[in-house]
Amino acid sequence: MKAIIPAAGYGTRFLPATKVVPKELLPVGAKPAIQWIVEEALAAGADEVVIVTSPDKPALRRHFSVEPIWHERLRNKPEIDAAISHVEALSRKIRFVDQMEQRGLGHAVLQAASLFKGTSEPILILLGDALVNSPVPCAQEMASVARQIAPDASWVGVERVPRDQVYRYGVVAGTHLPENDRVLRLTGLVEKPAVADAPSDLVIAGRYLLQPAIFTWLQSQKPGTGGEIQLTDAILRSMADTPVYAYRYPGKRHDIGRPEGYLKTLNEWGCVEG
Numbered sequence: 001m002k003a004i005i006p007a008a009g010y011g012t013r014f015l016p017a018t019k020v021v022p023k024e025l026l027p028v029g030a031k032p033a034i035q036w037i038v039e040e041a042l043a044a045g046a047d048e049v050v051i052v053t054s055p056d057k058p059a060l061r062r063h064f065s066v067e068p069i070w071h072e073r074l075r076n077k078p079e080i081d082a083a084i085s086h087v088e089a090l091s092r093k094i095r096f097v098d099q100m101e102q103r104g105l106g107h108a109v110l111q112a113a114s115l116f117k118g119t120s121e122p123i124l125i126l127l128g129d130a131l132v133n134s135p136v137p138c139a140q141e142m143a144s145v146a147r148q149i150a151p152d153a154s155w156v157g158v159e160r161v162p163r164d165q166v167y168r169y170g171v172v173a174g175t176h177l178p179e180n181d182r183v184l185r186l187t188g189l190v191e192k193p194a195v196a197d198a199p200s201d202l203v204i205a206g207r208y209l210l211q212p213a214i215f216t217w218l219q220s221q222k223p224g225t226g227g228e229i230q231l232t233d234a235i236l237r238s239m240a241d242t243p244v245y246a247y248r249y250p251g252k253r254h255d256i257g258r259p260e261g262y263l264k265t266l267n268e269w270g271c272v273e274g
Contacts, residue, residue: 001121001143003041006108007034007128008054008099013258022057024128026262028269030083032063033256037126038090044139046124049094050112064091104228106218113215122146122154122209125231130206131265134251139207142247146209149183153243154214154235156186157207159253167192169203170232172246182248186239191225191232202246204232205253211242 011018014026024034034051041049053060066088074081099111109125116123124139132138138157146155158172170191174184188199208231217234224230235244254268255261 001044001046001124002116002119003044003046003049003124003126003139004052004109004112005034005037005041005049005126005128006052006099006105007060008052008057008102008108009129009257010054010056010102014262020059022053022060023257025059025063026256028131028256028265033131034060034128035063035087035090036131037128038064038094040132040137040139041124041126042090042093043137044124044143047093050115051094051096052099052108052111053096055098055100061096063087064094066091104223104226104230106221106229106231106234109231110215110218110229113218116212116215119212122151122211123214125208125210127206129255129257131254131256132206132249132251133254133269134249136250138249138251138253139209142207142209142249145180145183145247146245149177149180150243150245152211153245154211154238155209155245155247156204156235157249158184158202158246159205159248160201161203163198163201164195166198166201166203167195169205170230171198171200172202172204173199174246182250184246184248186244186246189232189236189239189244191230202248204246205249207249208235210235211238213242214238 007024011023014023025032038049070084097111099108142157173188174186177183217238221229221234224233254265256265
């Protein structure tokens with residue numbers, strides 16, 4: 001299984017902090033946010049992680065690079081040196097691809113298509129601004145459920161949100177499976193609907209496990225909400241050929257794409273006092 005982490009956004013909500021430091025490198029504890037997400041992808045069984053980034057964010061590549069000078073500096077600090085060695089080990093399973101212009105999540109995912117030619121395995125997509133705190137890594141749990149119930153289908157991770165917030169998300173409609181009330185077979189998807197038009201209060205929340213045909217659908221996908229290529233729209237079209245299921249994963253998603261969400265994450269993860 002391969003994984004994609006879209007991480008090309010400018011992080012404008014965090015300016016001026018992200019003028020130099022990409023938002024994906026903002027720390028959550030002693031690790032940057034994107035490292036937590038890479039580790040989640042590998043725990044789910046991915047043997048390669050593709051990070052979709054931008055030429056304007058060289059620090060992402062540098063974080064996952066091998067720099068021998070650090071081992072020299074840390075020769076008397078074995079615990080910290082081990083942490084650096086761990087990052088270097090991760091780097092052997094990571095590839096980077098650039099998104100040259102910001103045209104939406106679907107467009108970002110499409111940039112990785114050339115690296116997945118010939119694959120028949122589902123593709124794990126983890127958004128770089130969503131951390132999930134759960135006993136078992138979220139993507140690992142969803143991949144396990146998918147293998148048990150419908151391995152040839154596509155899957156989206158969902159969560160329940162207050163009804164007045166559904167306009168911020170892709171919202172799903174479907175039927176719960178009697179054998180697992182956390183799983184729905186989807187009948188529809190809508191990207192950022194008006195509250196009155198939303199089919200449910202279950203929203204797509206940062207994790208996807210999609211069949212590789214999604215790249216074909218994305219190649220012909222027309223711009224949707226906000227004039228962008230929406231991944232949700234391509235998934236909806238793919239339902240003509242491939243069943244799509246939703247998994248309401250356990251645990252709590254933390255939105256680190258906004259300053260207020262990031263601060264809340266630090267508090268709830270015990271990174272700061274108060």
